[in-house]
Amino acid sequence: MHDIRAIRENPDQFDAALARRGLSPMSSQVLALDEARRALIHAAETAQAAQNAASKLVGAAKAKGDDAEFERLRALVADKKSEVARMNAEADAKDAELRDVLLRIPNSPLPEVPQGADEAGNVEIRRWGTPRTFDFQPKEHFEIKGVQPGMDFATAAKLSGARFVVLRGAVIRVHRALAQFMLDTHVNEHGLTETWTPVLVKEEAMYGTNQLPKFAEDSYQTTNGWWLVPTSEVTLTNTVAGDILDEAALPIRMTAHTQCFRSEAGSAGKDTTxxxxxxxxxxxEMVSITTPDSSLAEHERMTRCAEAILEKLGLPYRTIVLCTGDMGFGATKTNDLEVWLPGQNTYxxxxxxxxxxxxxxxxxxxRYRPAGGKPEFVHTLNGSGLAVGRCLIAVLENGQQADGSVDLPAVLHPYxxxxxxxxxxxxxx
Structure with a gap:
């Protein structure tokens, strides 16, 4: 969420950041709400002061036996009390309106983020590995002969509908091995703390990591108000909600392996097979909580952690910086890793x-408290390390052989x- 004080101090900068994301200026709307809210608060405070002053005079009038003055002052106090309550309610409503507007405005991109309207504006910064040359036409993962017995979409559709799968036998063994390998690597080599978290969360947790209010349709809500997490970014990041951390405790680096749930509301007809x-x-998932001056270095460190998983698996990939028109709502900068899928002949x-x-x-x-200073807001980072199902796809497609078998990466053999x-x-x- 944006700092209202920063918008007051530099509305042009705020609008320029929105323009980089292809959005219209909003500072006028935001500041009008802010001004109305502050005016109501001031009016309520003025009425409260008048009420307090009249309250003090009520007792004095009664002590003097001045019944007329006593009744006048008592009526004034009652009127002011009602006026204060009304103004506070109006101020609260205006505050809620302002907060709702601010919650729906995306983060400002950093200056170094490339300008662009969509994914065509993304910038590749490096590649690793050379896509394998096949002496046969490589298949997509679900077409590979040895994979088909363990990847059942028909039964999943009977159970749950489209966009689900039942995995069995060798395929689910490899899927489970991948997750375990990722966790072990992040814990033992990258210094992340393994964490297990719920997949059902309160609404405020979804607000905290900007899934709500704007993206409610992309997630699932239970009938009793819980939300199913779209990623454990929600739970890991919210572990520090409401806290004031010691600077010495930062950075906090966490990883978790969880089920994730997304409605894919905006992807109708896309990747249906x-x-x-x-x-x-x-x-x-990987999540880091850092101080502001170390967050960009932490971003590069986390990117390397994800890249290391792909390199250990021997999977060719490229790393790109997302442009302003393709980056996520809460991000100020994003690096994407794209793995080579020979069945689709693309990253x-x-x-x-x-x-x-x-x-x-x-x-x-x-927040955190710098040594000898006042509390400041922490910086948060998140990233996939990696998406297990997509990693399974890449392992199967890159390792496929002409007879329909699949050679598996050496790092998975012990698992x-x-x-x-x-x-x-x-x-x-």
Missing amino acids: GMLRQHQFEKV REISSVSVCGDFQARRMNA LGGKTRITADGRLE
């Missing part, structure tokens, strides 16, 4: 690593009891 875009999926997103500045911290009131491949008939051996 296979398991690239599902309503229920698994991710290994597809497998991780987004974003620095959010104090945008989420203001929503959550998450599979020494097994090295999926056979053409769907067994691990």
Whole structure:
């Protein structure tokens, strides 16, 4: 959420940041609401002062036996009390209106974020690995002969509908191995603290990480008010909501493997085959809580953590910086990792690593206390490390063989009891 004081002090800068995202100026609307709210608060305070002054005179009038003055003052106090209550209610309503507007305005992109209207404006900054040359036409993951026995979309549709999958046998073993490998790497090599969190959260947690109010249709809500998390960014980041942390405790670096749930409301007709875009999926998430002066360095560190997973798996990828028109709502800068999928003959997103500045911290009131200073808002960062299902797709497609078997990355062999491949008939051996 944006700092209203910063908008007051530099409305042109605020509007310029919105313009970079392709949005119209909003400072006039925001400041008009702010001015109306502050005027109501001032009027309520003035009426309260008059009420307090009259209250003091009531007792004096009674002591003097001046019944007429006593009744006049008592009526005045009652009127002022009613006036104060009305003005406070109006001020609260205007404050809620202002907050709702601010909650719907995206974060400001950093100056170094490339300008662009959509994904065509994204900028590639590096590549790793060389896509394999096949002596046969590579298939998509769900078409590979050895994968088909373990990837059942028909049964999933019977159980739940479209965009679900039932995984069995060798395929789910590899899926589970990938998640375990990612967690072990992040904990043992990258210094993240493994965390297990709920997948059902209160509404305020979704507000804290900017899923609400703007993106309510993209998530699932239960009948009793809980929300299913679209990613454990929600829970990991909100662990510090309302806290004032010691500077010495930062950075806080966490990772979690959870189920994730998304309605995919805006993706009708997109990626409908296979398991690239599902309503229920698994991710290994990374979240960091840092001081403002270290957040950009932390962003690069987190990007390297995600890249390391792909490199250990031997999966070619490219890293891009998202442009202003393609970056997420809460991000001030985002690096995307795109893994090579030979079945589609293209790179597809497998991780987004974003620095959010104090945008989420203001929503959550998450602060830290510098040595000898007053509390300041922390900076928050999040990123996939990685999306497990998409990583499974990449492993299967890049490792496929002409006979329909799949050779598996060496780093997974210990997690599979020494097994090295999926056979053409769907067994691990």
